[in-house]
Amino acid sequence: xxxxxxxxxxxxxxxxxxxxxxxxxxxxxxxxxxxxxxxxxxxxxxxxxxxxxxxxxxxxxxxxxxxxxxxxxxxxxxxxxxxxxxxxxxxxxxxxxxx
Amino acid sequence: xxxxxxxxxxxxxxxxxxxxxxxxxxxxxxxxxxxxxxxxxxxxxxxxxxxxxxxxxxxxxxxxxxxxxxxxxxxxxxxxxxxxxxxxxxxxxxxxxxxxxxxxxxxxxxxxxxxxxxxxxxxxxxxxxxxxxxxxxxxxxxxxxxxxxxxxxxxxxxxxxxxxxxxxxxxxxxxxxxxxxxxxxxxxxxxxxxxxxxxxxxxxxxxxxxxxxxxxxxxxxxxxxxxxxxxxxxxxxxxxxxxxxxxxxxxxxxxxxxxxxxxxxxxxxxxxxxxxxxxxxxxxxxxxxxxxxxxxxxxxxxxxxxxxxxxxxxxxxxxxxxxxxxxxxxxxxxxxxxxxxxxxxxxxxxxxxxxxxxxxxxxxxxxxxxxxxxxxxxxxxxxxxxxxxxxxxxxxxxxxxxxxxxxxxxxxxxxxxxxxxxxxxxxxxxxxxxxxxxxxxxxxxxxxxxxxxxxxxxxxxxxxxxxxxxxxxxxxxxxxxxxxxxxxxxxxxxxxxxxxxxxxxxxxxxxxxxxxxxxxxxxxxxxxxxxxxxxxxxxxxxxxxxxxxxxxxxxx
Numbered sequence: 001x002x003x004x005x006x007x008x009x010x011x012x013x014x015x016x017x018x019x020x021x022x023x024x025x026x027x028x029x030x031x032x033x034x035x036x037x038x039x040x041x042x043x044x045x046x047x048x049x050x051x052x053x054x055x056x057x058x059x060x061x062x063x064x065x066x067x068x069x070x071x072x073x074x075x076x077x078x079x080x081x082x083x084x085x086x087x088x089x090x091x092x093x094x095x096x097x098x099x
Numbered sequence: 100x101x102x103x104x105x106x107x108x109x110x111x112x113x114x115x116x117x118x119x120x121x122x123x124x125x126x127x128x129x130x131x132x133x134x135x136x137x138x139x140x141x142x143x144x145x146x147x148x149x150x151x152x153x154x155x156x157x158x159x160x161x162x163x164x165x166x167x168x169x170x171x172x173x174x175x176x177x178x179x180x181x182x183x184x185x186x187x188x189x190x191x192x193x194x195x196x197x198x199x200x201x202x203x204x205x206x207x208x209x210x211x212x213x214x215x216x217x218x219x220x221x222x223x224x225x226x227x228x229x230x231x232x233x234x235x236x237x238x239x240x241x242x243x244x245x246x247x248x249x250x251x252x253x254x255x256x257x258x259x260x261x262x263x264x265x266x267x268x269x270x271x272x273x274x275x276x277x278x279x280x281x282x283x284x285x286x287x288x289x290x291x292x293x294x295x296x297x298x299x300x301x302x303x304x305x306x307x308x309x310x311x312x313x314x315x316x317x318x319x320x321x322x323x324x325x326x327x328x329x330x331x332x333x334x335x336x337x338x339x340x341x342x343x344x345x346x347x348x349x350x351x352x353x354x355x356x357x358x359x360x361x362x363x364x365x366x367x368x369x370x371x372x373x374x375x376x377x378x379x380x381x382x383x384x385x386x387x388x389x390x391x392x393x394x395x396x397x398x399x400x401x402x403x404x405x406x407x408x409x410x411x412x413x414x415x416x417x418x419x420x421x422x423x424x425x426x427x428x429x430x431x432x433x434x435x436x437x438x439x440x441x442x443x444x445x446x447x448x449x450x451x452x453x454x455x456x457x458x459x460x461x462x463x464x465x466x467x468x469x470x471x472x473x474x475x476x477x478x479x480x481x482x483x484x485x486x487x488x489x490x491x492x493x494x495x496x497x498x499x500x501x502x503x504x505x506x507x508x509x510x511x512x513x514x515x516x517x518x519x520x521x522x523x524x525x526x527x528x529x530x531x532x533x534x535x536x537x538x539x540x541x542x543x544x545x546x547x548x549x550x551x552x553x554x555x556x557x558x559x560x561x562x563x564x565x566x567x568x569x570x571x572x573x574x575x576x577x578x579x580x581x582x583x584x585x586x587x588x589x590x591x592x593x594x595x596x597x598x599x600x601x602x603x604x605x606x607x608x609x610x611x612x613x614x615x616x617x618x619x620x621x622x623x624x625x626x627x628x629x630x631x632x633x634x635x636x637x638x639x640x641x642x643x644x645x646x647x648x649x650x651x652x653x654x655x
Contacts, residue, residue, distance in 0.1 A: 013146055015125070015126070016197050016198060017150065017197075018146055018151040018195075018197065020148070020149065056128060056131045057126070057127070057128035060132040060146055061132065061146060079515075079576070080148075080515060080573075083516070084148055087149050088149065088193075088516035088517060088526075089524060089527050090447075090527065090530065091179075093149075093179055093194065094149045095149070
């Protein structure tokens with residue numbers, strides 16, 4: 001029996017700025033994971049990743065990351081992905097101040 | 100110091116122009132990320148968790164004031180006003196935007212610097228003893244050789260696609276401050292029976308996933324044979340090194356799997372074949388380079404003011420006790436500027452601090468600065484009579500922390516605060532340990548102790564050779580920190596031993612505190628360092644300090 005599919009978001013780094021972005025249901029790249037499309041179907045997630053990978057002039061390094069439904073939208077489930085939504089812990093730099 | 104000639108200048112300018120075109124083609128969509136990635140890595144540009152990162156080489160750790168000011172300018176103009184000095188004598192900018200990177204590289208070229216081969220499967224920045232040219236225990240300044248190696252390895256057509264990255268370190272001193280035994284090639288200057296200087300050639304050292312202490316390939320290599328011999332080593336590795344598995348691709352694995360003898364035979368054969376093709380041009384070039392590293396005109400003057408200042412100012416005295424090293428010239432000292440203020444990020448300097456260090460070097464330090472692999476900045480040549488003024492200027496720039504070689508002088512890689520490869524954070528652990536021991540006011544009593552922290556198994560933070568090493572891992576989605584003990588990165592290089600199960604982020608600092616305060620009770624007297632006590636006693640008593648509850652359970 002295959003393992004249950006964990007919900008996913010498509011994430012990448014913006015081509016010019018290099019910061020973390022997430023793919024929305026209406027095909028935008030957002031800086032706020034809460035606006036991302038949360039995908040519960042594996043085949044759909046794989047398709048969305050392929051679509052994201054074709055947008056080479058906007059992003060780099062797209063991949064599927066685990067996420068969970070929160071009150072305001074998708075939330076990261078792993079600490080690495082949580083750091084990507086905020087920025088480093090040693091300075092108030094990155095999304096924690098830019099957003 | 101070496102100054103770029105017309106060839107160097109044209110070469111780096113040409114590279115900047117090439118990369119500018121590559122960036123434009125990436126942005127307009129004519130290059131995919133897969134096509135662009137090897138090109139950007141060849142020029143030191145990474146893509147990390149929150150942004151791009153530009154890694155700039157500081158060849159053999161040497162900078163002048165103009166170059167340091169330019170690093171500050173780049174930090175202000177295109178980054179967030181600071182830079183991060185690394186364990187490979189590089190500086191990293193954590194926030195550049197892709198469009199700006201060609202301009203940053205052009206600004207580096209303006210002062211004879213570059214980011215070429217700071218990444219990728221090539222020969223990386225050649226590192227050297229940060230006290231080179233100043234140390235009292237030195238045979239010769241190794242930087243001329245390091246510069247020759249830089250020129251030879253830069254864009255070397257045979258070595259642009261090695262099985263894996265390749266790191267060379269060189270020292271001219273007895274005391275190994277360049278971790279030569281943990282490099283792909285380590286070069287230690289020694290003298291032969293006739294008293295002539297040459298090199299002990301060490302090969303196959305490295306940390307990372309499979310830590311190995313380098314093995315001696317040649318006891319004594321004449322200086323004139325250095326370039327063909329290094330070329331023979333890299334050439335043998337290029338053919339023999341594994342390309343099927345990146346975890347087995349470093350030369351340490353090649354040496355381990357094939358045996359030192361076979362490598363020795365292959366290298367000597369290759370050396371014999373190529374040596375005649377080195378007809379003396381390299382030696383002529385070396386002679387020119389050597390003149391660039393002639394010692395400065397050391398001043399002869401009284402040091403009376405220094406002694407008086409030591410007596411008058413306890414804070415200055417404490418700083419001179421920890422942050423100075425013996426210089427070869429009478430009346431001179433080597434100053435280590437701590438980039439490890441308690442609670443700050445190890446290795447991070449603001450642009451203002453970079454400018455302050457440049458000013459001090461220009462005024463009091465014969466215009467020389469060094470970056471150490473321990474992530475500090477060195478003023479290699481300061482006359483004792485200038486030390487009070489240097490200390491005052493450092494204090495004004497918040498750079499006068501008196502902790503070199505102590506518990507808070509921690510090496511830490513960027514870890515998961517920046518690095519895409521990291522499995523856990525390093526910086527906050529270093530900050531918390533330093534802050535805790537500062538609060539305990541114990542670090543001077545504890546004495547020499549090297550803590551080194553890596554945020555993943557790749558070991559950029561040299562944790563295997565820390566007296567106390569800390570390795571951050573991801574254990575089932577939670578940050579977890581493993582401790583190794585007894586590591587040593589000097590001429591007696593030793594890989595630390597794992598103490599036992601890891602600790603959570605909340606428990607690691609108390610564990611280190613138990614370990615270090617417990618050592619104070621274990622040592623024979625104040626002269627026995629942590630490492631010496633560990634070597635005398637072995638793991639057992641330290642393990643008891645780290646895991647007290649388990650020990651009680653065993654006793655019950």
